[in-house]
Each structure stands twice: as structure tokens, then as C-alpha cells.
Amino acid sequence: MRACLIPFSSNGKDMRDTKDTMKPFVEPESVAIIGATRKNGPGTYNLVENMLQFGYQGRVFPVNPQADEILGLRTFPRIGDIGQAIDLAVINLPRDLVLKGIRECAAVGVKAVIVVGQGFADADEKGKGLQEEMVAIARENGMRILGPNTLGILNAFRPFTTSFMPLSREKAPVGVICQSGIFFVGSGKFSGMMGKGIDIGNACDIGFVEALSYLGDDPDVRVIAIHMEGLMRGREFVSLASRITRKKPVVIFKTGQSEAGARAAVSHSGSMAGRYQIYKAALTQAGCTLITEDSQMRDAVRALLHLPPMRGNRIAVITVTGAGGIMATDALERYGLALAPLSPETLDPVARLSPPWMPLGNPLDLWPAVMKHGMQKVYPPALKALLADPAVDGVLCINVALRLPDYAFLDVSEELNQVVSGDKPVVAWLYGENSEGIGEEIEKEGKIIPFQTIEGAVWALSVLRQRQAYLERISGR
């Protein structure tokens, strides 16, 4: 069944090893849309309309033999009629017309083609044959293909997209490589934010290697998040990943982990999912952060993007609820982290404000002191002391978040940010009716990162630790 994807042939090697391979795809100056639709508005999935609304500033040439003009743009019967240099052709045709479109692109010397439609290795035997032929034409003509079965590209930095679904234009320093448009349209649920995206779809030609090579060297991108169903050229990818992870984090959500999931992957993107444990071992060894649940991508990306390295596994938990401290302690153990032993000097600022009967330790429960002296006098100095303790590698802050301005006296977002210097990671978990509002406030400076759950906050710290341990290992420290 490996034949459903064509292994890369040697004659393309030079091209694919340079990040220039991806340039016409991600930042084209001119684009032809073969199969541009004349209809626009809701429900038409008009790719040209979406591209213009997204703010693309390059030249757009719709190709449709039945139209002279689409959305005010001169429209051509065939790509050959355009008569200008085309960096990228996007083929949006039913599968039976795609090979003809590709041949026409080859005839005018187009080197980069995106094939949007489904019905290839993701479908039946005929589709597999069409996909193989598509690749053969590309090879003969020095052309590269992204797809088929893809939303293509998102680039918020030099605004460009080939997606027919609406996407965010936020210039986030997060690059996404995926095999499904769900990571574009649903980026809020996965990477959380996305400034550049490459949907490799069935990955008939352009694959994880080219995409990672590009985003790995892209100064706009500080964290890379990958959705992977199947991986061809595994050794090459692992080798590349171990180079990239030295300079930026790579988070990988490998799906098709189960046997049934692996079978489903074949009929989604035609991918061979392979044995998960083998992938996991190799990719972890290469310094990648592997996740297993859909909520973890966002948590990992946020932690790796905003927080400093964590140089050990000793965590201080600072809390206004003993119960929350216990939950955090359970989670620390699950993820291989430990409670930092706190010195009397570290506990002193809280001890002086607590009733004499209050047992203080780690987790450090501030509540009796807060009841007596108020949040402002207690929480910020307590956090400051914890961060100054050399036995503490990272801090989890648990706090209550109630509606403002009534409960402004409990809100110490600003004061907490002031005591965080940025050399140790600080995560937070807030509870109460205003946890989202105050969470956004606290996150604004990018120093303290709140998470939805205690479990997620602690897991994020473990991701930081795992990454730092990797960096220390490879640098021989």
C-alpha cells in the first residue's frame, strides 16, 4: 500500500532541499486560479473572493473559459492566455480535469501548483492513478505540487491565502503544517493562533520536509505546530527536525495512533499512518514535543511561545485555595515534576502576614493572610519571594477571578506581572466567574500565561522542562 504515495525521486533532490521550494507557494507575486468560479458570496466557496478579502496585494489571474471577468478581474479562458509570469497556479477543478490543468501549467512554465480538490489517493484506485500521473508530469517539468486535497496556504505576514474558507489575519509567530483544513479553519481549537500555514493535504509531492524546512528558517515563525497523519521520507524528516528544534520548538500531533485511526487515515489523506510508538520515539529523540489530545496543541504552543526555559523540575505552587494546591500536586507527579522545597526565607513574607497557626509550605496557601491583609499586600510579595528562591524552577499561580470593578480588591494581575522578571516560567490557573476576563488581562504582557485547567497548566510546565532538557542534552551540558 505504500505505493499510494510516490517516493521522491532523486532528480528533484536539489530543489527540495532549499527553502526556496516553498517560496512561490507561500509568498507568490502572481497567482493564476484555474477553475475560478463566477459565483460569489455565501456558499460559493469562491477562492478568488477569499484571497482578495484576505488582502492579497499581488496579481491575480482568474482562469475560466466561461467568464471575461470575475470580481472585477480580467479572466482568461486558459492559463496560456495570460501572457505574464505566474509564480503559482491554483487548480480548483473536478478531479477529471486536473491533469489537463497541470499540463497547461507545465506548458507555460509554471513551477508551483496547488491542487485543491479531493478524489485522489484519498478516494479510489482511479484517484490514486490520477495522483501518480500528476506527480509524474510535475517531475518531468521541474514543477512542484502542493496537495491535492488541501486548503493550501495561509500567510498573514504578506497577506495571502488559497483557502476558500475564511481565516484569521493575525500576524502570529506560529507556523502550522497540517494535512487538513481543520487546522486552518479551526486554528483556535488547535494551535490557538497561526500566522503562516501550509496544508500539505495528500502530500503527493510537497511534504513535511519541504514545509518544515521553510518554516524552520522563517524568521516570522517562532513555534511550529504540525498535524501529521502519515509521514513519507521519515529519516529525512527526523534529521531535519533535529536541526530545526535546536532553534525553535516543534509541536507534533500525530493522529492515526490507534489501529482504527490508522485505517481511517488511509481514506482521508491516503497516508500510511505507521506505528505510532516508532514515530513517537524517533520524533521525541529529535527534540519534538509530541501531543496526544486535541487540546494540548494550544497549551504547548502558548507555553513554548511565551515562557522562558525551565532549568529544573522543581515547581512552587502559590494558591488561595488549598484544594487547588492538592490538585496541582497530583498533576505535578503525573508529569514528572516535583514540589520545590521552600526555604524559611522564601516563606517569610507570607509567614509574617499569616495567622501563627497556619502551616506554610509548598503548595503555599495564602488565603488566611489574604483574609487578614488583602490580596495586594500578600500575593505579589509571595510570588516575588518564590521567584527569587534558587530552589524554584517554575511557578504555578492559582487565584480567584471575580467580576470587576466590585471585586477589584482581589485582582492583582498588574502587580503580579510587575514581579515577574522573565527568567523562570510562571503559569496561572484562575477560577471564578471572571476567569476569562482577568486571564486575558494577566496575559497581556506575555509574562504570566494562564491555562484553562490545572492539569493543562502543569502539563505546559512539563513541556517546557522537556524542551529545556533536550537543549541541555544536545549542547552537552
Next chain:
Amino acid sequence: MRACLIPFSSNGKDMRDTKDTMKPFVEPESVAIIGATRKNGPGTYNLVENMLQFGYQGRVFPVNPQADEILGLRTFPRIGDIGQAIDLAVINLPRDLVLKGIRECAAVGVKAVIVVGQGFADADEKGKGLQEEMVAIARENGMRILGPNTLGILNAFRPFTTSFMPLSREKAPVGVICQSGIFFVGSGKFSGMMGKGIDIGNACDIGFVEALSYLGDDPDVRVIAIHMEGLMRGREFVSLASRITRKKPVVIFKTGQSEAGARAAVSHSGSMAGRYQIYKAALTQAGCTLITEDSQMRDAVRALLHLPPMRGNRIAVITVTGAGGIMATDALERYGLALAPLSPETLDPVARLSPPWMPLGNPLDLWPAVMKHGMQKVYPPALKALLADPAVDGVLCINVALRLPDYAFLDVSEELNQVVSGDKPVVAWLYGENSEGIGEEIEKEGKIIPFQTIEGAVWALSVLRQRQAYLERISGR
């Protein structure tokens, strides 16, 4: 160390076995607040103020020797000066004054007392002694004590609370038993909703047995969510739980699962956390739903509250994204569920609308059909056919949720609700910029329940299956 909690003595047995024990606590007609504060407004944690704002309609008697009037209520120097029957006394005094307060309550025949403050078994040796003495006084006088170290009671049905923190008044059919105010103030993060709550705090007298007995027989409560640090009278509780779980679900978040977490529990509520695996086995055997992560309580409560029983473990996944279907398949395997085999008749409505090359199965990917015929024509009949298939025990719907009204053509919330008859559980996972808005819309009828993550949606189905398997086992089916 077990001595830090006083085992229940035999002479109180009759009282504690009736649900009437809890009645004066949860639905008192008259309340004395011993140690009512004269200050009110932000930062004063004024319990009387909060009780009145919550809408309590019974008689409130503040007790404070330094005031004649608090918030317009006549205030008494001592409880003995009130001269009327008192159902419940709430003692809100520093720990050194609490025993005196309890003796005064005993002298006037008060049978139910809540001790709010900290500094007892949760603190030092002296605190443990005070707590033991408190219980001894109660035993001698036929008095019951809730706490110490507690927010006390929330009852949204006959509005009453002893919490000094603001709480929701939503009459939700969910009862909470906890050992920390975090489950009251942060109910949005845990049980999600809460119509009645009993915070047993250090559980010096009233414990899980009395609280579960009350909520178990309470017709306002359909699901019970429990936060448990330590459990005294374990056998009695397990026996009671196996009676209650026959009629309503009981979700338990046992914290202090780890060794370090168990140590932390001692200094939070003075609880002995015990060995988690022993708790887990016994409570699961009794039909309780045990959770391990803080996000799971809400998911379990929502599923058990709204969804019908799931009579087998065969799930159909209906999706507009193949990638989402694969993630769901992975999660199904993790939680002991399986993909239902779908008959050609079941697939027929989608097959007729899909391109001939589209491989159809389970997960059932609708996207090519949706592109051709629109969401309305495809998704509702597809779901209807799945629900009619006797090989399907439950359904996970994956759908895209974009902003309205621009993308109203993709929104089938209403139509999906119409095809759900309610005899099989249907859960949903939505992605896209409007997943929250459309999620709320789809949930309004309580037939399809959306979850934040694919993992959570699948896990919720497994909770339903686990519960139904338990009910079938005990009924000998």
C-alpha cells in the same frame, strides 16, 4: 494521624442516618450569624450581606456585641438574647472564640451549627484539639456541626447561602459536595453548574455520608458531583453510594491521588487521603464515576445530566473533516469504545449525494457531499440515518461553526436537533471562529451536547457507557 478526625460515635447514629440531619443546614427558616461583621461592601466578606443579596427569605439574626444593627437587621449581643427559635447558627469567629460560641448555641438548644473559620485540624496541634472539643460539645448536646473551614451551604432552590463569596443563583439540578470553597466560587470550572452545594470543609462531624444521603434523596438534584480529599466512614459511604447511584449519577473527583498530594491534603482539610487505588476500586464498584483531571467533572456532569443511556459501545462519527474523524477514532480506542459498522442502508442518504469516488464508512465524512449539495441537504438526513441504525449506540457529530449570518448556510443546529429523538446519546464537537455561539445554540434543547474537545466528547460517551453498564449489571440484565 487518624486521630485528627474524630470517628463518629455510636450515640449520634440515629440522627445521621436520616436526611433530616441536613435539613436545617440546607433549608433553614431562621439563622443566627455569630460574629456578623459591621462592615459591608467590597473586601469585607460580609456573610449577612451576601446571604441577603442571594435572596434568603427566612429570618436572619446577626449576633455582635458591638452593634445594635447590621444592614438594617436588629443585632444581638449574644445568641441567647434573640429569644426565638433558631434553625441554624453560623459561627464566623476567630478560632479562639469558637468553642465559646458553640457552647452558647448549645445553651439555647440550637441543633445545627456551621463553623466557617480555619485554624483547626487543617492547622496545628492546638487547632486539632479545638476541633475535637467542638465535636465533643456537639455530641453532648445532640448538635450537628458542618465544617470547620467551610463556605457552608448553597441552595438556589430556596435561596440560601452562608458563603461570604458571591455565587450563582441558577436553579441547576446539580448537587455538589466538596471540601473546599473552590467548588462553590469556581463551579464554572468544575461541576459547570450547581443548584445545591454542601461544603463539608474539615468534616469534623457532618461528612460525605450525611451530605450524600440528603442530595441523594433530593428531587431537585439529578446529578451529584463530589470533591473528596479524605473519606472517613468509608464502608458506610460506599454502601450509601451504591444505593444512590441506582437512581442518580454520582461523579467523584478524589484528590490527593499522589503521595505528595495526600500529604498536602492533611494540611488543607486535615484529611487522610488514603490510597487512591483502593478508593477508586471501591467507589467504581459502587457505581460512581471517578475522574482524575479538573476539566472532567464538567464534562461528566453535562453528559450524565442531559444525555440518554448508551446501550452499547458502538459509536458513529459523522464529520465534515476526515482529520477530525481520525482524532475521534483514536480517542474511541483510548476509552474502550468502538466504531459502529454501518450498513449500506445507513450510508445510502450520504452515498446518493457524494461523488462516486468518495469512500464512505465510519467515520462518515460528509464534506464532498456538503460541497455539492449544501449542509442542510446532507447533515440532518445523515444523522437521522445513523440514529436509526440498530448497530449504532451513540453518535459524535463534528461540524464547522462560522460567524453568522454570513455563514448561516453552514449552520444546521436546528435541523440536527429535529432529527434527534433522544433514545441514543448525541455529542458534538465544533471548530471554527463561532464554535461557542453555535455550541450554545445547539445545546439549548438539551438533546445534542457539545464539548470543548474531541477527546472530551468521546470521553463523555465512555462515561455514559460505563454508567449504563453498571445499571445493567446491578439489574441482572
